[in-house]
Amino acid sequence: MTKQLRMRIMIILILLLSTTYLAIIAAINIGLNKGNRDLANDSLRFLIQEESRPDDLPEPLTDKGSAKDDSNMKPPTKPIELSSSHHIIVKYDKGGQLQSIDNNLSDSYTDNDIEAFCQEILDNEKEVGTIDQLRFMKRENKDGIIIAFIDHSSAVESGKTLQIISIVGSILAIGIFVLISYFLSGWLVKPVEEAFDKQKQFISDASHELKTPITVILSNSELLEDQIGNNKQLSYIKEECDRMKYLVTSLLTLTRLEHTPYKGIEKNDFCISDTVLERLLPMESVAFEKGITMNYDDVTPNLHFYGVKEQIGQVTAILLDNAITHTDKGGKINISLWNTPHHLHLTVANTGKEIPVDVREKLFERFYRADESRHRASGHFGLGLSIAKTIVTNHKGKIWVDCENGITTFSVNLRTQTTKENPCQ
Numbered sequence: 509m510t511k512q513l514r515m516r517i518m519i520i521l522i523l524l525l526s527t528t529y530l531a532i533i534a535a536i537n538i539g540l541n542k543g544n545r546d547l548a549n550d551s552l553r554f555l556i557q558e559e560s561r562p563d564d565l566p567e568p569l570t571d572k573g574s575a576k577d578d579s580n581m582k583p584p585t586k587p588i589e590l591s592s593s594h595h596i597i598v599k600y601d602k603g604g605q606l607q608s609i610d611n612n613l614s615d616s617y618t619d620n621d622i623e624a625f626c627q628e629i630l631d632n633e634k635e636v637g638t639i640d641q642l643r644f645m646k647r648e649n650k651d652g653i654i655i656a657f658i659d660h661s662s663a664v665e666s667g668k669t670l671q672i673i674s675i676v677g678s679i680l681a682i683g684i685f686v687l688i689s690y691f692l693s694g695w696l697v698k699p700v701e702e703a704f705d706k707q708k709q710f711i712s713d714a715s716h717e718l719k720t721p722i723t724v725i726l727s728n729s730e731l732l733e734d735q736i737g738n739n740k741q742l743s744y745i746k747e748e749c750d751r752m753k754y755l756v757t758s759l760l761t762l763t764r765l766e767h768t769p770y771k772g773i774e775k776n777d778f779c780i781s782d783t784v785l786e787r788l789l790p791m792e793s794v795a796f797e798k799g800i801t802m803n804y805d806d807v808t809p810n811l812h813f814y815g816v817k818e819q820i821g822q823v824t825a826i827l828l829d830n831a832i833t834h835t836d837k838g839g840k841i842n843i844s845l846w847n848t849p850h851h852l853h854l855t856v857a858n859t860g861k862e863i864p865v866d867v868r869e870k871l872f873e874r875f876y877r878a879d880e881s882r883h884r885a886s887g888h889f890g891l892g893l894s895i896a897k898t899i900v901t902n903h904k905g906k907i908w909v910d911c912e913n914g915i916t917t918f919s920v921n922l923r924t925q926t927t928k929e930n931p932c933q
Contacts, residue, residue, distance in 0.1 A: 510701040514693045521689035522682070529681050533674045540670060544663035545643070549636060552645035555595055555656040560649055596642070596657040598626050607652070613659055617642070626655050638664075718756050725749050759891070765819075765898045779932035780813040780820060780852065784845055787824040791832065799837040806844035810932035813852055814925040819899045823907075824854070826892040827918050831858040834916065852924055857917040868909050872897040 596617070597610040606626075609619050617625075617640075625639050629646055630653075636645045643660035646653060726749040733742050788804055795802045813820065831841045839859040846853055863871070874894045900907040905922040 510697055513700060514697045517693040517696055518686075518689040521692060522685050525685040525688070526678075526682050529685075530678060533678060537667070537670055537674060541667055544660075544667065548643040548658060548660055548663065549645065551595075551658050552636070552643065552656045555597060555658070556645060556647050556654055559597055559599070559654055559656075560647070594659040596622055598622060598655040598657070599651075600626075600630075600653040600655075602652050604630070604653075613642075613657075616659075622657070625657070629655060718752070722749055722752050722756065726753065755891075761895055765895065765902060775815050776817070777812055777814045777931050778817040779810065781807060781809050781811045781845060781932060783817055783821045784824050784843070784854065787821045788828060788843060791825070791828050795832050795835075795841060798832065798835075799839075800832060800835050801840045802843070803840065804843040806842065806846070808846045811845060811847050811852060812932050813922060815903050815922070816899075820903070820922075823896045823899050823920065824856075826896045827854075827856040827920075830892060830918070831856050831916075834858060834860050836860055847924065850924055852922045854920040854922070855917055857915050859915055862911045862914060863909065863916055868911070871909060872907070 594612065596613055597608075599607040601607055606623065609622055611617065611619055611622060625642065625644070628639065629637075629644060634646070638644070638660060641659065641661040641664050642657040643663075644655060644657045646655045648654075726746065729742050729745045729749065733739065733746075736742075784807055785804070788802075788807075792802050828841075828843070835841055835858040841856065841858045844853070844855045844857075872893050874891060897907050900920055900922070903922055905920060907918065907920050910917045910919065
């Protein structure tokens with residue numbers, strides 16, 4: 509649980525930091541590009557002013573080609589960056605005939621190139637914009653049309669350079685944010701983790717302390733029964749002691765699995781098909797006594813798995829016991845085991861009452877019992893499925909439940925590992 513909490517905190521921190529950083533970088537890029545365009549537009553307005561009569565001064569234009577409505581706008585002054593060797597002036601008469609091309613960028617663009625650019629501008633009816641690496645502005649006056657160009661390559665290159673720096677910086681920053689989030693989330697989760705560890709330790713210690721008195725009570729009740737014979741009160745004592753012993757054992761098992769999942773146990777490659785059958789066959793008689801038909805023809809033979817054999821067998825037993833408990837007389841249980849290229853699949857399906865959707869996820873919680881009276885009669889405490897989920901999770905697998913057409917199916921998905929030998933052969 510603490511791992512999931514830490515992961516959520518990490519994701520939230522990374523998203524917050526990354527979003528803030530990317531917003532700042534985007535604002536810088538947008539601001540710089542806009543500044544370069546405004547500076548280029550000022551230069552173009554100055555060029556057109558120089559080529560026009562004083563009463564034909566151009567109105568300030570935006571990229572959309574609309575004039576800015578500003579009565580206080582001052583006539584453009586010569587920008588410091590403007591150089592006569594980095595601009596082109598093209599003039600057309602009122603009839604649209606080309607009059608002159610003043611090309612100071614002939615090393616990069618021929619007159620034919622400029623004429624093609626102008627024709628594209630006239631066809632698109634754009635007043636201001638960028639074409640190739642030239643910033644242009646078109647203006648109509650009494651004498652005809654003036655189109656001014658300036659070399660915008662330095663601004664384009666600086667924009668591209670800034671974008672590359674921004675991308676590289678963003679990747680590095682996100683990496684740093686991941687590290688910061690990792691350590692910060694660990695610091696935030698530490699008190700919660702300590703509280704959970706103390707809770708687990710308390711359950712473990714309390715369970716150990718309860719084992720001795722339960723064993724003493726159970727032993728003495730059996731001795732008394734040998735002396736005085738069958739007694740209703742003694743049978744109650746034995747029954748409750750057995751239930752308490754089962755509860756304590758389950759709590760110890762669950763605590764050990766969550767805290768030290770493989771303490772004293774090593775993983776090995778084993779025949780999972782045989783393990784499932786070993787746990788299945790003894791329970792077949794229990795199902796038969798209850799009038800339940802158990803089918804295990806779909807258990808694929810000679811499948812092997814790398815893990816803890818005893819724990820996988822325990823998962824099988826828990827799911828079978830759960831299915832028998834919830835299957836009415838005359839019902840059916842079907843056990844299937846098969847493999848796909850990278851996974852093993854185990855399902856235990858039984859007929860019976862459908863589990864409500866809002867209850868299905870709760871089934872794997874500790875002490876949760878959908879039918880309190882039924883579990884009380886069967887001696888269950890709602891820990892079996894929680895133990896099964898913990899074992900499956902420790903094996904990097906998934907477990908879930910589905911209900912459809914009156915059939916409840918518990919499914920286990922285990923990821924397989926490649927081994928040199930098949931122990932089933």
